Amino acid sequence: MKLRKVSAAIATVLTLSLAATACGDGDSGSGGKKITVGIKFDQPGIGLKTQDGKYTGFDVDVATYVAKELGYEAKDIEWKQSPSAQRETMLANGDVKFIAASYSITDKRKEKVDFAGPYFLAHQDLLVRKDETGIAQGTDLNSKKLCSVTGSTSAQNVKDKIAPKADLQPLGGYSECLTGLENKSVDALTTDDAILAGYASQKEHEGKFKLAGLKLSDEKYGIGIKKGDSDLKGKINKALEKMKSDGSWDKFVAANFGPSGYKAENAPAIDAS
Template identity: 45%
Template sequence: MKLRKTTSAVALLLAAIVTLTACGSSEPRDVLADAADGHLVIGTKFDQPGLAVREPDKTMTGFDIDVATYIANYLGVPADGITWKEAPSGQRETLIKNGEVDYVVGTYSITDNRKKVVDFAGPYYIAGQSLLVRADDDSITGPESLEGGKKLCSVAGSTPAQKIKKSYPGVQLQQFDSYSSCVEALHRGKVDALTTDDIILAGFAAQYPGEFKLAGEPFTTELYGVGLPKGDTAARSKINDAIEDMIATGAWQAAWEKALSDSGLPLPPPPAVDRY
């Protein structure tokens, strides 16, 4: 009888261990330890032309992908040691905090509120919020021109959506789960404009030549950073080293030209890394 009780207790303990293992850790990852093991899980977007796209054959392409891959290689992880995980705008902090990704490279604007939750390396790019409209629409020239009943689309949890709500409360803002959904709504006439950063919008305009155009001038400054676990200063320092190396070797400019030379945007100067 005692043996049966012991056996039952062991079985229950093993079952609990298996369950916990299956559920995964809810702690942030150790980026450099994972890199030393030869594998990294990187969060990014899957639907942003020119920046980060998951192709039909499941390969990843775009400027953000090249930046993320360069960083991984600098940390000692080859391309085949990377697992790509989709990181929608509203889920990026959660993915980092719960240890589902090592770091995020996905048009991730550095903001004071986000820095309370995660750390950032970079910036690796400086963008500006703008508007995408249908090519035949000349009525929209900036955010102020949207306040007369126009419908504007952005992504829930994104910096552009938050800025519109704060600075232009009279605009009819519709928030979708992805920018590709906003592009589809714009194409179908369900909304009048899409707002996010100019580099993202230029990628969509290049993907659909003659259908869309950028309207007005950028009205914010967005610093794109690499999001990583809060307090992982060693990883942040190494990733900053990687970004500076990418810029110094010319790989940064080459990656931008390969991915975005057809977007209509001029080649920007590379940013200075913030060693806060």
């Protein structure tokens, strides 16, 4: 009877020990803590997972900097793809600690999540061929073929407010639009200027395209966090302020957008409210 009780006690201790090891609160096998961060995997210059499994882009650099200020080294970061339509749900479910993924701050989104920042001011713009001289303003798109991805609000914004006679050419992805722009089956591509600059900066596209510089809208990129996490918001805002003051922000902009000739706005003021 005593032997049975001892065996049961040992089994209980082992079970609890294994459970504690499995839960680990995000600890890695080497004893270091981990943090899961959401980014885009398919936006060159912003957030891109390369063929060799590396992660590059402005948002990646910003997120890495912020994570370090929160106490995590680059090796402690687990990157998670964050498609636009899933970002609010991922934050609400705790799938990620924060998201840096060309995430424009809007009143509608602020009903579901909180934002630190903004850390970047983008504008809707046009990408055209380097030798293009016939598109100098938005109204010049009337009767021109304008490409964007299927379901894009950017192209519809042009059609509704700027050039009602623009010939919209929705395609499956930005790469298809770039191919169309290069072979002259479309005249312009529209989305945020930072995204356009990222594509134009890719090695295979250098020297082929230019941004029109039209600033058709203002898009303030923020770092998304779970609704109500004011402590994390304060810590990230502090990290973003430091990133601006120590020159890292300028370095990240130059490294990721420089080859396209894109001139970014100055780093926006942090909204501490």
